[in-house]
Amino acid sequence: MTGYTFAEKALARAGGVSSARAGDILDAQPDLVFSHDNSAAIRRIFEKSGASRFARPERVAITLDHAVPAPTTQHAQNHAEIREWVRQQGIGHFFEVGRGICHQVLSEEALILPGETIFGADSHTTHFGWLGAFGMGVGRTELAALWATGELWLRVPESMRVTLTGRLQPGVTIKDVSLRILGDLSVQGGRYRSVEFTGDLLPTLTADQRPVLPNMMAEFGAMNAYLPPDQVVFDYLEARRTRDYTPLYPDADAVYEEVYSLNVSRLEPQVALPHQPDNVVPLSQALGQPVQQAFIGTCTNGRLEDLQAAAEVLRGRRVSCRLLVIPASASVLLEAARGGVLAALIEAGATIGTPGCGPCMGNHMGVPAPNEATISSANRNFRGRMGTADAPVYLASPYVVAASAIYGCIADPREFLS
Amino acid sequence: MITQHRVWVYGDNVNTDQIFPGKYTYTLKTPDDIAAHALEDLDPAFAGGVQPGDVVAAGFNWGCGSSREQGVTALKYAGVSIIIAASFGGLYFRNCINQGVLPIVCPELAALARTGDSIRIHHEARRLLVGERVFEIPPLSPSAQAILDGGGLLPMLQRRFAGEVVE
Ligand code: SF4
Numbered sequence: 001m002t003g004y005t006f007a008e009k010a011l012a013r014a015g016g017v018s019s020a021r022a023g024d025i026l027d028a029q030p031d032l033v034f035s036h037d038n039s040a041a042i043r044r045i046f047e048k049s050g051a052s053r054f055a056r057p058e059r060v061a062i063t064l065d066h067a068v069p070a071p072t073t074q075h076a077q078n079h080a081e082i083r084e085w086v087r088q089q090g091i092g093h094f095f096e097v098g099r100g101i102c103h104q105v106l107s108e109e110a111l112i113l114p115g116e117t118i119f120g121a122d123s124h125t126t127h128f129g130w131l132g133a134f135g136m137g138v139g140r141t142e143l144a145a146l147w148a149t150g151e152l153w154l155r156v157p158e159s160m161r162v163t164l165t166g167r168l169q170p171g172v173t174i175k176d177v178s179l180r181i182l183g184d185l186s187v188q189g190g191r192y193r194s195v196e197f198t199g200d201l202l203p204t205l206t207a208d209q210r211p212v213l214p215n216m217m218a219e220f221g222a223m224n225a226y227l228p229p230d231q232v233v234f235d236y237l238e239a240r241r242t243r244d245y246t247p248l249y250p251d252a253d254a255v256y257e258e259v260y261s262l263n264v265s266r267l268e269p270q271v272a273l274p275h276q277p278d279n280v281v282p283l284s285q286a287l288g289q290p291v292q293q294a295f296i297g298t299c300t301n302g303r304l305e306d307l308q309a310a311a312e313v314l315r316g317r318r319v320s321c322r323l324l325v326i327p328a329s330a331s332v333l334l335e336a337a338r339g340g341v342l343a344a345l346i347e348a349g350a351t352i353g354t355p356g357c358g359p360c361m362g363n364h365m366g367v368p369a370p371n372e373a374t375i376s377s378a379n380r381n382f383r384g385r386m387g388t389a390d391a392p393v394y395l396a397s398p399y400v401v402a403a404s405a406i407y408g409c410i411a412d413p414r415e416f417l418s
Numbered sequence: 419m420i421t422q423h424r425v426w427v428y429g430d431n432v433n434t435d436q437i438f439p440g441k442y443t444y445t446l447k448t449p450d451d452i453a454a455h456a457l458e459d460l461d462p463a464f465a466g467g468v469q470p471g472d473v474v475a476a477g478f479n480w481g482c483g484s485s486r487e488q489g490v491t492a493l494k495y496a497g498v499s500i501i502i503a504a505s506f507g508g509l510y511f512r513n514c515i516n517q518g519v520l521p522i523v524c525p526e527l528a529a530l531a532r533t534g535d536s537i538r539i540h541h542e543a544r545r546l547l548v549g550e551r552v553f554e555i556p557p558l559s560p561s562a563q564a565i566l567d568g569g570g571l572l573p574m575l576q577r578r579f580a581g582e583v584v585e
Pocket of ligand 1: 050101299356357
């Protein structure tokens with residue numbers, strides 16, 4: 001008998017069965033479920049279901065992050081309905097406006113741990129693979145069902161193994177690796193499978209860098225993505241966690257439907273051109289494209305090291321287009337303020353926004369005018385994503401976004417790095 | 419039973435932002451309002467022209483991107499209860515089942531049909547009839563079929579919490 005993939009092990013655990021194989025259908029009881037500004041809509045579905053109380057309120061988290069502080073009366077009303085619901089249901093973990101983006105906040109709070117399972121009403125729930133957890137996005141009705149019953153049916157996915165080897169050159173980041181994978185294998189490449197990473201690049205990545213990879217795998221069409229947790233993750237969690245955990249690792253002889261390898265040693269920075277995250281070219285082919293706005297933030301690249309990378313490029317220089325910097329959480333904002341990173345960015349001409357999603361999905365704070373181009377450190381550049389249909393969005397690393405802000409066109413950060 | 423449907427044909431990799439723009443997700447609530455913005459950035463003619471019973475015929479990876487359920491409900495509220503695609507984004511496929519909208523995988527249809535064409539579906543025989551061509555409709559997994567037969571996930575929950583046993 002062959003060994004098990006991470007997904008097979010994690011879902012056997014979540015399903016309360018001794019073992020599971022790809023193709024099995026089971027009822028999974030996740031360790032945590034979460035939603036965000038969409039919680040009021042989920043509440044309305046829940047109220048129609050006939051259920052009255054949450055099955056496991058202590059396993060539920062809600063963050064207000066997608067349109068914060070509320071930009072319109074309607075958004076404020078939406079938040080008010082959520083706060084009322086949190087009180088009524090005794091929801092275990094609630095994070096107010098300004099605390100930060102769901103994926104970042106739940107990681108910082110160590111509400112999900114290696115080997116555990118988390119379902120979120122958000123496609124980028126694959127993010128939690130950085131902790132060695134099984135993270136899967138679900139729809140609003142599914143989340144209402146999870147509130148009501150604590151469980152959800154699913155089919156154990158087939159798996160794909162991605163091996164990353166080599167060392168990144170200065171100015172090249174894990175964002176560039178993620179974009180290259182999308183460029184090589186397309187937005188359909190994941191085919192709703194478990195994408196399980198391995199290879200000697202992974203241990204070199206810091207806790208701030210790791211989430212980029214599984215986060216971007218949502219664009220790949222993955223059901224979940226997984227990085228094997230190691231000492232970097234254990235150290236990150238040690239001071240934060242309130243319960244024990246057992247990490248899960250795929251067996252050496254686990255069966256993978258597809259394998260893909262990438263040696264990153266000669267990779268240069270990458271850029272996703274409009275309007276799809278797999279429309280990826282090496283930076284050298286995108287240089288000079290004019291941009292009117294640059295945005296550093298989001299669950300993908302809004303952490304402290306991302307802001308530090310931008311500051312490294314921008315310190316002592318001035319931007320020549322609008323630069324918006326939105327830390328992924330209040331903790332990131334605080335650290336950036338303490339360490340002088342924020343000052344360097346503001347002196348360079350950046351505008352700093354409230355921790356949250358900001359303009360990532362077009363709700364507010366940085367919506368482009370028609371025909372204005374944005375270069376963004378986010379994960380998704382679909383047409384209209386930032387709120388305006390005819391406004392092209394380029395995706396890149398914080399280094400590239402910062403360098404582009406200096407010139408007002410897509411630029412190479414490496415000339416600014418010592 | 420054989421039903422006849424007018425098709426709206428779209429290409430590959432149409433994402434949920436194109437099916438229902440993210441900027442509306444926290445403010446539009448009523449089915450009519452949501453349906454009015456269906457496919458707004460992809461096909462401005464759709465929301466005004468769609469009729470109950472119409473179906474969408476799309477290329478590969480229809481509904482990739484976000485977990486946004488309005489990607490399905492915007493079409494459902496507009497009267498579309500069957501979506502045919504060469505393949506579906508994984509989350510989108512689940513959302514179809516949960517909303518009681520039938521997802522049919524047919525790799526050929528989008529390349530074959532033009533918007534405005536008619537197709538027929540032979541439900542019992544699980545066949546898609548396009549002119550002279552006949553395509554098999556692949557079976558769903560038993561749990562997905564059960565939810566679809568039950569009208570979607572919400573009606574299933576309603577029966578469960580009304581005391582009925584739902585397996
Ligand atoms: S930052 Fe963007 S991608 Fe991340 S959770 Fe917010 S809206 Fe989604």
